[in-house]
Amino acid sequence: MSFTLSAADFLSVLPESILFAMGMVVLVFEMFGTGRDTRNLAYLSLLSLLVSGFALHRLAGRGITGFGGSITADPFAIVLGMIFLLVVALIVLVSIRYLHDRGVGHGEYYALLLFACGGMMLMVSSTDLLTIFIGLEILSISSYVLCGLIQGDLRSNESALKYFLLGAFATGFLLYGMVLLYGATGSIRLPEIAAAVNRSEVRGNPMIWYGLGLILVGFGFKIALVPFHMWTPDVYEGAPTPVTAFLSSAPKAAGFGALIRILTEGLGALTPEWSQVLWVVAALTMTVGNALALQQDNIKRMLAYSSIAHAGYILVALVAGGRDSLGGVLFYLLAYAFMNSGAFAVLILASSPVRERVTFEDYRGYGYVEPALALAMVVFMLSLTGIPLTAGFAGKFQIFKSAIDKGYVWLAVIGLLNSVVSVYYYLRMIVVMYMQRPTAEHPPERVVPSVPLYVAVAASALGVLYLGVFPAGWLELSVRSVTSLLAGG
Amino acid sequence: MIPVTHVLVLSAALFAIGVSGVILRRNAIVVFMSVELMLNAVNVAFVGFAYGLNSMTGIMFVLFVLVVAATEAVVGLAIMLAIFRNRGTLNIDEFNLLRW
Amino acid sequence: MVAEQYLPVMYLSVIALALGAFFTLVGILLGPSRDTAVKRTPFESGMPSEGSEFRRYGVRFYMVALTFLIFDVEIVFFYPWAVRFRELGFYGFWAMALFFVILVVGLVYDWKKGALEWE
Numbered sequence: 001m002s003f004t005l006s007a008a009d010f011l012s013v014l015p016e017s018i019l020f021a022m023g024m025v026v027l028v029f030e031m032f033g034t035g036r037d038t039r040n041l042a043y044l045s046l047l048s049l050l051v052s053g054f055a056l057h058r059l060a061g062r063g064i065t066g067f068g069g070s071i072t073a074d075p076f077a078i079v080l081g082m083i084f085l086l087v088v089a090l091i092v093l094v095s096i097r098y099l100h101d102r103g104v105g106h107g108e109y110y111a112l113l114l115f116a117c118g119g120m121m122l123m124v125s126s127t128d129l130l131t132i133f134i135g136l137e138i139l140s141i142s143s144y145v146l147c148g149l150i151q152g153d154l155r156s157n158e159s160a161l162k163y164f165l166l167g168a169f170a171t172g173f174l175l176y177g178m179v180l181l182y183g184a185t186g187s188i189r190l191p192e193i194a195a196a197v198n199r200s201e202v203r204g205n206p207m208i209w210y211g212l213g214l215i216l217v218g219f220g221f222k223i224a225l226v227p228f229h230m231w232t233p234d235v236y237e238g239a240p241t242p243v244t245a246f247l248s249s250a251p252k253a254a255g256f257g258a259l260i261r262i263l264t265e266g267l268g269a270l271t272p273e274w275s276q277v278l279w280v281v282a283a284l285t286m287t288v289g290n291a292l293a294l295q296q297d298n299i300k301r302m303l304a305y306s307s308i309a310h311a312g313y314i315l316v317a318l319v320a321g322g323r324d325s326l327g328g329v330l331f332y333l334l335a336y337a338f339m340n341s342g343a344f345a346v347l348i349l350a351s352s353p354v355r356e357r358v359t360f361e362d363y364r365g366y367g368y369v370e371p372a373l374a375l376a377m378v379v380f381m382l383s384l385t386g387i388p389l390t391a392g393f394a395g396k397f398q399i400f401k402s403a404i405d406k407g408y409v410w411l412a413v414i415g416l417l418n419s420v421v422s423v424y425y426y427l428r429m430i431v432v433m434y435m436q437r438p439t440a441e442h443p444p445e446r447v448v449p450s451v452p453l454y455v456a457v458a459a460s461a462l463g464v465l466y467l468g469v470f471p472a473g474w475l476e477l478s479v480r481s482v483t484s485l486l487a488g489g
Numbered sequence: 490m491i492p493v494t495h496v497l498v499l500s501a502a503l504f505a506i507g508v509s510g511v512i513l514r515r516n517a518i519v520v521f522m523s524v525e526l527m528l529n530a531v532n533v534a535f536v537g538f539a540y541g542l543n544s545m546t547g548i549m550f551v552l553f554v555l556v557v558a559a560t561e562a563v564v565g566l567a568i569m570l571a572i573f574r575n576r577g578t579l580n581i582d583e584f585n586l587l588r589w
Numbered sequence: 590m591v592a593e594q595y596l597p598v599m600y601l602s603v604i605a606l607a608l609g610a611f612f613t614l615v616g617i618l619l620g621p622s623r624d625t626a627v628k629r630t631p632f633e634s635g636m637p638s639e640g641s642e643f644r645r646y647g648v649r650f651y652m653v654a655l656t657f658l659i660f661d662v663e664i665v666f667f668y669p670w671a672v673r674f675r676e677l678g679f680y681g682f683w684a685m686a687l688f689f690v691i692l693v694v695g696l697v698y699d700w701k702k703g704a705l706e707w708e
Contacts, residue, residue, distance in 0.1 A: 183542075
């Protein structure tokens with residue numbers, strides 16, 4: 001047996017390798033560094049993301065697989081990879097001033113973001129339980145550290161500890177699920193697992209059902225589905241705001257990506273069974289997430305609970321299955337990345353080290369002090385609600401329409417009712433900004449301008465509007481890129 | 490030759506002990522040790538299956554789980570160290586700045 | 590059949606337990622028992638212990654422990670590689686070299702950040 005590294009092996013992990021290598025370069029610069037000013041490292045990170053995106057773009061359409069089929073650069077992985085790169089680029093933009101102002105000028109921050117991004121890309125391009133696990137852990141371990149970034153801050157500490165303990169707990173369940181699948185099918189490769197599951201004697205083995213269940217529990221924790229969502233608001237509230245923006249969109253997208261790949265490519269033969277379980281979980285996730293978001297006064301917490309509800313909407317599409325639904329997932333993930341990052345970018349721009357603005361009260365009368373910024377916030381809130389001409393509407397429309405086409409009418413109805421409920425807390429932000437008088441203890445102030453933050457807000461707002469007005473192009477691309485997944489399963 | 494079932498029973502027992510430890514214990518370090526027990530239960534199961542299936546894949550997976558568990562331990566202990574310096578306790582019931 | 594193979598192990602365990610129990614019992618029955626304050630200290634003929642066992646240890650111990658833990662465990666990848674070095678050939682060599690470079694970057698980072706300084 002000979003071991004050689006072919007060009008395909010090398011190319012299949014090139015975008016990830018660029019990120020990991022550049023992450024280390026950032027670390028080296030930080031060590032021999034330029035004092036406390038890490039802004040240059042931020043721009044270096046942006047450049048790395050760009051180069052990695054270019055490499056990913058060049059891989060498109062070539063159908064390269066590497067390392068004996070463990071890594072594949074199929075359209076699904078490439079589209080998701082682009083979403084991750086975009087989110088991380090937006091996060092880098094919103095972090096620059098936040099870190100600089102608070103004197104937490106760690107160059108490690110950017111290195112960890114790059115590592116996390118590489119981990120996510122590895123996770124969705126793997127067709128092997130081991131590499132999925134490695135990618136997930138690169139992401140998770142980087143995220144634990146990112147949460148605890150502000151060492152002296154008790155809330156940041158607490159957030160990191162809770163995230164760490166529950167994340168590690170979830171890893172245990174996920175791994176136990178993986179080992180049972182390995183035991184039942186004799187392989188950790190998804191195509192081989194799929195072949196084994198098609199045989200009835202393997203399907204009769206109870207181990208495969210326990211394995212499936214435990215994997216769902218593990219991913220349920222990681223992407224905060226309802227019986228396993230308790231950690232989310234605490235972690236999101238305590239983490240530094242740019243990190244919250246990151247955690248609430250990109251890792252969820254990565255979790256969904258890997259889950260979709262395992263469930264369709266590996267366990268496609270069990271679809272009738274897992275879709276029943278996920279039906280209940282989706283209904284619960286949407287409803288509980290929205291019910292809890294209603295009661296929040298802290299906007300970070302509100303967005304955290306609402307991110308649970310959005311995970312529920314995406315799960316509806318996973319339950320419905322098929323090209324249109326799964327394409328809808330990719331569309332929704334991109335739309336959510338824009339609207340969520342945008343909303344957080346406004347929060348960060350409005351806050352200063354002296355004064356964090358994270359409650360609804362802080363934004364009384366804000367529409368008259370910062371009209372442009374308030375308008376951008378309105379766009380993000382409308383999109384999160386799902387009002388027509390925004391990205392959120394196009395995404396929800398696609399998901400619920402394809403669910404109804406597949407006969408999941410009740411699930412779509414529950415989703416629509418939940419969207420109606422969510423109007424209350426999203427529009428509350430708009431009402432507060434435009435229709436309430438500021439109080440003495442919450443005076444609105446003009447923000448300190450910052451070019452990278454303006455760029456992030458503008459890019460997100462444009463993205464939301466573009467996807468809302470012209471959804472067809474991206475939607476078609478999304479639907480096309482999930483086709484390769486379903487062909488095998 | 491030991492039947493694979495025995496190994497699996499051991500692994501399931503270890504996993505159950507780990508899960509109950511996470512749920513019942515209140516000290517962050519002990520909770521984390523219980524998580525490590527869960528990961529090691531996974532390792533036991535992997536070795537058992539690799540032995541039963543006569544495949545090296547399971548053994549290889551164990552190496553990666555070991556290393557990942559160690560890196561998790563390092564990051565987790567560093568987080569706990571930071572929290573202990575600031576608060577002087579590792580009792581998770583006292584971490585109530587954010588509603589649990 | 591399976592049980593027979595393990596019979597010697599069982600004999601050994603039973604004998605070891607019985608022997609341990611026997612000597613402990615003999616000590617309790619025949620030995621003198623004088624209960625004084627000195628007798629009750631953990632190290633009767635050592636240094637007198639002082640303070641609570643829950644006193645704080647220096648942070649540097651933790652730093653060393655964490656550094657040790659991470660670099661120690663990475664070694665597991667070297668063992669299988671070393672055993673199959675010839676079969677893996679140049680591919681294995683360069684793969685391991687890359688892995689090693691990554692570890693060295695980590696070590697240098699540790700060093701520069703002062704995690705290896707004792708004082």
